[in-house]
Amino acid sequence: MRNHDSQFLKRFSIVIAFLVIISIGLIFFSSYLHRLIPAEVSPQAAQRTEQRIAPVGAVYAGSTGASAQAAAAAAAAAAAAASGAYGGTLDGKVIYDNLCTACHTSGVGNAPTLDHAHWDTRIAQGTETLYKHAIEGYSGPGGGVMPPKGGNAGLSEEQMHAAVDWMLANLK
Numbered sequence: 001m002r003n004h005d006s007q008f009l010k011r012f013s014i015v016i017a018f019l020v021i022i023s024i025g026l027i028f029f030s031s032y033l034h035r036l037i038p039a040e041v042s043p044q045a046a047q048r049t050e051q052r053i054a055p056v057g058a059v060y061a062g063s064t065g066a067s068a069q070a071a072a073a074a075a076a077a078a079a080a081a082a083s084g085a086y087g088g089t090l091d092g093k094v095i096y097d098n099l100c101t102a103c104h105t106s107g108v109g110n111a112p113t114l115d116h117a118h119w120d121t122r123i124a125q126g127t128e129t130l131y132k133h134a135i136e137g138y139s140g141p142g143g144g145v146m147p148p149k150g151g152n153a154g155l156s157e158e159q160m161h162a163a164v165d166w167m168l169a170n171l172k
Contacts, residue, residue, distance in 0.1 A: 085154035092166025095159055099150045100167065110144035115172045123168065130168075134160045 041049075089095070096104075103111035112118030122130060135157055137148035149155045150163070 085152050085156075085159065088156070088159075090158055090162045092162040092164075092169075095155070095163040096166055099152055099155075100163055103150075104167065109146075110140075111146070112144075114167060114170055119168070119171055127164070127168070130164050131157075131161055134164050 085095075085099075103109055104113060107113050112122065133146055135149060138144070138146040140146075149160055155163075
């Protein structure tokens, strides 16, 4: 072996040893950093912990708390009463005036106006069919279109029955 070959091997060995030391140092440093980061907690474990430490009861704040509770109860009652469309009214005229009149007065979308010429064939099908078409919607022959519940999903079935009954009672 020549002299320059042995010097190359010495230097190459030193470089390799230096790289091994740096690699080992990086491994220990990354291991140290990994231990500093807290482990992730699963959502189920966090939920169980929250359930275990949740308070058993609530604090009653005297008259202030009682008034807040009364106000909350009144607000809930008002929201329940207003949750139905048009305040939950079963007055067919109110529902017709607020919703149905837009189409059934002018005949938009081939909607039948309030006269016997348009309604006699429909009445012959029975009121249950009229209720069903009013609630579920209807696309009939001749291009007639009735959206479900007249386009107001907040109406109850009873309100739809009241509106249909009012319309039938007021045919000309």
